[in-house]
Amino acid sequence: MSSTAPAGSMPEPRRGMPGFVDDWSADKQAYNVPWGKAMMWIFLVSDTFIFTCFLVGYMTVRVSTAEPWPLASEVFALSFFGSDYIPLILIAIMTFVLITSSGTMAMAVNYGYRKDKRKTAYLMLATAALGATFVGMQAFEWTTLINSYDIRPWSNPIGAPQFGAVFFMVTGFHGLHVTAGVIYLLVVARKVWRGDYEKKGYEVVEITGLYWHFVDLVWVFIFAFFYLL
Amino acid sequence: MSADAGTQQHGQEQEHHSLAIYYKVWGLLFVLSLFSYMVDYIEVQGFWRWFWVLTFMTLKAGFIIAIFMHAFWERLALIWTILGPPILLLFLILFMAFESGYTESTRVERLGHEANQEPVSMEVIRASH
Numbered sequence: 001m002s003s004t005a006p007a008g009s010m011p012e013p014r015r016g017m018p019g020f021v022d023d024w025s026a027d028k029q030a031y032n033v034p035w036g037k038a039m040m041w042i043f044l045v046s047d048t049f050i051f052t053c054f055l056v057g058y059m060t061v062r063v064s065t066a067e068p069w070p071l072a073s074e075v076f077a078l079s080f081f082g083s084d085y086i087p088l089i090l091i092a093i094m095t096f097v098l099i100t101s102s103g104t105m106a107m108a109v110n111y112g113y114r115k116d117k118r119k120t121a122y123l124m125l126a127t128a129a130l131g132a133t134f135v136g137m138q139a140f141e142w143t144t145l146i147n148s149y150d151i152r153p154w155s156n157p158i159g160a161p162q163f164g165a166v167f168f169m170v171t172g173f174h175g176l177h178v179t180a181g182v183i184y185l186l187v188v189a190r191k192v193w194r195g196d197y198e199k200k201g202y203e204v205v206e207i208t209g210l211y212w213h214f215v216d217l218v219w220v221f222i223f224a225f226f227y228l229l
Numbered sequence: 230m231s232a233d234a235g236t237q238q239h240g241q242e243q244e245h246h247s248l249a250i251y252y253k254v255w256g257l258l259f260v261l262s263l264f265s266y267m268v269d270y271i272e273v274q275g276f277w278r279w280f281w282v283l284t285f286m287t288l289k290a291g292f293i294i295a296i297f298m299h300a301f302w303e304r305l306a307l308i309w310t311i312l313g314p315p316i317l318l319l320f321l322i323l324f325m326a327f328e329s330g331y332t333e334s335t336r337v338e339r340l341g342h343e344a345n346q347e348p349v350s351m352e353v354i355r356a357s358h
Contacts, residue, residue, distance in 0.1 A: 031307050033307060048315050059325060064333045066343060067346065073269050087269060088269050092266045096259065099258045103251065105297075106251045158354055220286055229279065
């Protein structure tokens with residue numbers, strides 16, 4: 001971290017395009033952020049490529065198959081206590097759960113920088129609980145598709161078999177990210193609670209937050225392309 | 230002294246935004262998600278379905294990256310490391326869209342597959358269980 005130098009010994013770096021050129025042309029570090037944050041961003045960019053490959057693969061098989069594509073709106077409809085089927089309701093609830101968790105995470109980061117370790121830890125635990133809820137609902141969704149509709153990654157009695165392949169691949173990989181995120185959150189929340197970051201600073205909470213918001217971000221795209229379009 | 234050193238250490242990275250902006254963006258994400266869901270619920274189809282779903286998706290993604298992930302307050306060197314490479318992926322999407330359209334046309338023209346079949350209604354499937 002270069003920012004340990006006392007204030008005033010270095011001129012304030014320029015902003016905008018001149019700053020962009022300065023950062024890349026001078027013989028010094030390019031990113032004025034803690035290394036952990038830069039590395040997390042670079043990991044997330046690589047993860048973006050993985051999810052884009054999945055979604056592009058999904059587009060390719062969906063456009064190229066001549067077999068009918070099941071209507072997501074109807075497949076993911078649910079009925080509560082014998083009511084009429086409400087289209088896509090489970091997915092809508094999952095979306096709201098994940099957005100709520102992003103909000104609690106953003107607040108955890110903010111309280112971290114205010115050095116309020118109790119609130120930070122509680123908000124991170126709330127985020128992890130919402131993430132676990134999301135995975136639980138996803139498990140329910142998988143169970144419905146496997147047991148009630150006999151959909152498998154290699155076959156699908158209600159339309160194109162590619163539907164099953166894409167569904168289990170994309171939501172499975174996203175669910176894996178959420179599960180990893182829950183574990184990551186719990187580990188960091190415990191360290192926050194113990195006061196490990198009192199001296200070191202609370203950047204770690206922000207870095208954890210980056211990962212968590214990314215998981216929410218990926219869901220925004222899956223929700224749009226797989227469930228709505 | 231120690232508090233002073235702590236402030237120095239984090240320098241410009243330290244985010245001291247008020248919570249107000251997070252509440253606003255949080256509320257906005259809820260509303261945008263509700264709108265996307267309504268597109269499906271009131272059964273908007275065709276061009277406008279694509280238009281609204283993609284609009285709400287882009288807005289949500291933008292707010293998450295800019296505010297929740299703090300990209301808005303980062304320097305351009307980092308912002309372009311994040312946004313630059315994924316922009317190239319738009320070409321992959323474009324090329325694969327052409328390619329898959331062509332594959333479908335060969336399946337229809339050469340293999341005699343029937344295009345644009347209606348999917349089986351879920352009511353029929355649920356009735357059989």
